[in-house]
Amino acid sequence: LEINTDTTRLSEILTVNKKLVDRVILDFLPVSNSSHEIQSLYEMMRDYPSRGGKGIRGTLCLLWCELFSGTREKALITAAALELFQNWILIHDDIEDQSDLRRGLPSLHKKYGVELSINAGDALHGKMWELLLSNLGVLGAETTLTVLSEFARMLNETTEGQQMELFWTSGNKWNISEEDYMLMVAKKSAWYTCISPTRLGVMLSTTGKMHEKSAPEKMSELLNKLIRFGISFGIAFQIIDDVLNLTADESKYGKEILGDLFEGKRTLMLIHLLNSLGTKQRTEVIEILSRPRKNKTSAEMKSIYELMKSSGSIDYARQIADAHSARAMKLFEETVSEQSDIHPRTYSQTKSLLEYLSSRDH
Amino acid sequence: LEINTDTTRLSEILTVNKKLVDRVILDFLPVSNSSHEIQSLYEMMRDYPSRGGKGIRGTLCLLWCELFSGTREKALITAAALELFQNWILIHDDIEDQSDLRRGLPSLHKKYGVELSINAGDALHGKMWELLLSNLGVLGAETTLTVLSEFARMLNETTEGQQMELFWTSGNKWNISEEDYMLMVAKKSAWYTCISPTRLGVMLSTTGKMHEKSAPEKMSELLNKLIRFGISFGIAFQIIDDVLNLTADESKYGKEILGDLFEGKRTLMLIHLLNSLGTKQRTEVIEILSRPRKNKTSAEMKSIYELMKSSGSIDYARQIADAHSARAMKLFEETVSEQSDIHPRTYSQTKSLLEYLSSRDH
Numbered sequence: 001l002e003i004n005t006d007t008t009r010l011s012e013i014l015t016v017n018k019k020l021v022d023r024v025i026l027d028f029l030p031v032s033n034s035s036h037e038i039q040s041l042y043e044m045m046r047d048y049p050s051r052g053g054k055g056i057r058g059t060l061c062l063l064w065c066e067l068f069s070g071t072r073e074k075a076l077i078t079a080a081a082l083e084l085f086q087n088w089i090l091i092h093d094d095i096e097d098q099s100d101l102r103r104g105l106p107s108l109h110k111k112y113g114v115e116l117s118i119n120a121g122d123a124l125h126g127k128m129w130e131l132l133l134s135n136l137g138v139l140g141a142e143t144t145l146t147v148l149s150e151f152a153r154m155l156n157e158t159t160e161g162q163q164m165e166l167f168w169t170s171g172n173k174w175n176i177s178e179e180d181y182m183l184m185v186a187k188k189s190a191w192y193t194c195i196s197p198t199r200l201g202v203m204l205s206t207t208g209k210m211h212e213k214s215a216p217e218k219m220s221e222l223l224n225k226l227i228r229f230g231i232s233f234g235i236a237f238q239i240i241d242d243v244l245n246l247t248a249d250e251s252k253y254g255k256e257i258l259g260d261l262f263e264g265k266r267t268l269m270l271i272h273l274l275n276s277l278g279t280k281q282r283t284e285v286i287e288i289l290s291r292p293r294k295n296k297t298s299a300e301m302k303s304i305y306e307l308m309k310s311s312g313s314i315d316y317a318r319q320i321a322d323a324h325s326a327r328a329m330k331l332f333e334e335t336v337s338e339q340s341d342i343h344p345r346t347y348s349q350t351k352s353l354l355e356y357l358s359s360r361d362h
Numbered sequence: 363l364e365i366n367t368d369t370t371r372l373s374e375i376l377t378v379n380k381k382l383v384d385r386v387i388l389d390f391l392p393v394s395n396s397s398h399e400i401q402s403l404y405e406m407m408r409d410y411p412s413r414g415g416k417g418i419r420g421t422l423c424l425l426w427c428e429l430f431s432g433t434r435e436k437a438l439i440t441a442a443a444l445e446l447f448q449n450w451i452l453i454h455d456d457i458e459d460q461s462d463l464r465r466g467l468p469s470l471h472k473k474y475g476v477e478l479s480i481n482a483g484d485a486l487h488g489k490m491w492e493l494l495l496s497n498l499g500v501l502g503a504e505t506t507l508t509v510l511s512e513f514a515r516m517l518n519e520t521t522e523g524q525q526m527e528l529f530w531t532s533g534n535k536w537n538i539s540e541e542d543y544m545l546m547v548a549k550k551s552a553w554y555t556c557i558s559p560t561r562l563g564v565m566l567s568t569t570g571k572m573h574e575k576s577a578p579e580k581m582s583e584l585l586n587k588l589i590r591f592g593i594s595f596g597i598a599f600q601i602i603d604d605v606l607n608l609t610a611d612e613s614k615y616g617k618e619i620l621g622d623l624f625e626g627k628r629t630l631m632l633i634h635l636l637n638s639l640g641t642k643q644r645t646e647v648i649e650i651l652s653r654p655r656k657n658k659t660s661a662e663m664k665s666i667y668e669l670m671k672s673s674g675s676i677d678y679a680r681q682i683a684d685a686h687s688a689r690a691m692k693l694f695e696e697t698v699s700e701q702s703d704i705h706p707r708t709y710s711q712t713k714s715l716l717e718y719l720s721s722r723d724h
Binding site: 033035037038040041089092095096097112113114115116118119120122123125126127129130133136141142144145148149151152155156159160162163164166167168169170180183 | 395397399400402403451454457458459474475476477478480481482484485487488489491492495498503504506507510511513514517518521522524525526528529530531532542545
């Protein structure tokens with residue numbers, strides 16, 4: 001099988017799938033209401049979904065479904081609900097992390113205030129479940145409920161991961177082990193970015209096929225393997241994302257550069273840096289990072305970034321990301337090799353996309 | 363049929379049903395985790411559900427199920443999920459309304475901070491859907507999905523109502539019509555306090571009964587009538603709740619007395635007061651209420667309360683509540699009289715409880 005790693009082709013895969021998913025979302029979300037106030041809620045709910053973003057989670061779900069020779073249409077509502085998940089949880093995340101920018105524009109609470117934005121996040125969260133209920137006509141009752149259960153699991157994992165990270169920030173805790181960091185990332189990021197999109201795509205590929213129904217144990221084994229795949233992939237993805245926050249070109253980025261340092265976010269680079277420094281310098285760095293955002297200067301953040309570079313923290317993080325990416329790709333190949341009905345073109349697309357996402361250099 | 367309006371008996375009805383529902387909730391929510399941080403999330407999630415509260419929504423669902431000769435056990439998980447709804451949305455409401463007290467104790471964000479509490483609300487919200495999915499074993503796939511759809515509708519209505527109220531507060535809007543106020547209360551309070559608990563109880567009463575399956579139109583008509591019943595009941599309930607906020611004895615109350623005035627909450631009493639005052643006094647009252655909470659004094663809040671009394675605003679609100687309560691009870695009697703298999707003891711209990719809740723004097 002030929003692998004095409006051309007990024008133009010990759011962004012096309014994302015664009016095509018995102019377009020399909022976006023149509024489902026924007027057709028589904030309410031548009032207008034005779035009450036001025038409720039109309040304003042609808043505008044808030046459509047705000048993040050209208051801003052773009054890569055649509056990674058929805059695309060992964062559609063690709064895995066096709067990869068296992070399923071019909072893309074069967075996974076479309078679920079893929080759209082994955083993107084709604086991302087959108088409502090970002091509304092709340094941006095408040096929790098005090099992020100001022102999202103996809104190049106002011107975050108929702110900067111536009112409308114915290115109070116209205118918490119509620120709009122809840123409203124969009126409700127719409128995610130409502131959209132998933134509309135799977136009934138396409139998938140039947142049993143599969144609709146299976147998909148809902150996966151979303152419940154995904155949300156449990158995500159909120160537990162978010163709790164770990166917020167707990168460290170709010171408790172001013174800096175001595176995080178790499179093991180704790182990996183657990184946090186697996187929960188906070190890997191589940192909703194990769195594990196559930198992948199598992200859902202595979203689950204939905206068998207809809208209407210009789211032969212899979214006879215092998216529930218084989219399916220259960222496969223879905224467990226996809227957790228291991230997704231954890232490694234998700235860890236690589238998140239580390240790369242955090243590296244980009246430090247190294248990316250602001251004009252292309254869309255989020256605040258060095259924003260993670262202003263936020264005091266516990267990244268693998270920071271954990272490595274703190275472990276590398278002597279007591280005095282370590283105390284100084286922690287003192288700076290512990291301050292509220294408004295009491296931090298760009299110069300201070302840049303100096304910590306320079307320390308990370310000179311301490312080899314960024315190289316270290318990239319190495320760990322590479323190792324996890326390699327492990328994920330190995331599990332991907334294993335999984336594919338065990339299946340008899342892999343769709344060749346989708347295999348090529350999925351492999352390229354996974355490699356790109358777990359080792360992006362922009 | 364004999365009606366017993368003894369409040370001791372009434373609180374017993376609530377206590378008995380709440381105990382059943384609480385057991386489902388506290389058995390369902392996770393207790394311990396090897397991660398200290400996640401353990402702390404579990405404690406936050408169990409906090410409001412462990413604090414008490416009357417359990418009105420769960421009780422109404424169980425009573426309506428029994429009233430229509432259904433089996434209480436069939437409605438138990440759903441009743442528990444209604445209480446979880448109340449609990450997670452209160453976590454977010456308390457942040458949005460800047461309420462410092464909940465059920466006599468500091469509100470969750472006062473104990474743990476806003477960031478962790480938004481996330482804990484989301485986690486508990488997720489648990490509500492997960493609990494509802496466990497209906498499958500008791501109710502089968504079709505009814506499980508019907509219940510989920512009612513929850514999605516209920517959440518849409520509640521977030522729209524919350525948006526209306528927050529929009530008025532954040533926009534410093536004071537010229538609210540009584541019609542807008544009624545729409546806000548119907549959405550924000552009536553749906554989750556009465557309409558959905560009632561409709562769900564009735565829906566679940568027919569589970570496993572064949573005769574009802576043959577009359578879906580009759581059921582649909584009944585469920586629509588219960589919306590009208592629930593709107594009137596919910597409006598009466600909310601007005602009484604707001605009156606109690608002004609007039610209740612602090613030692614028995616559990617929330618901040620005159621808290622609604624500190625919060626600048628648009629109540630029917632306030633709308634009536636502002637319409638009763640001359641321009642100068644109206645401007646003064648609005649100026650005081652528009653200030654941030656910390657710039658308001660108890661003396662100022664008391665003086666506005668006194669103005670409400672002397673302007674007849676509280677009497678007016680009580681009259682409107684009485685009218686809605688009477689309308690709700692008429693619709694209740696009509697609904698009951700149209701059914702052939704009403705459970706007599708439950709009829710007596712439900713009627714007493716509805717009368718009490720829509721005209722409480724403490």
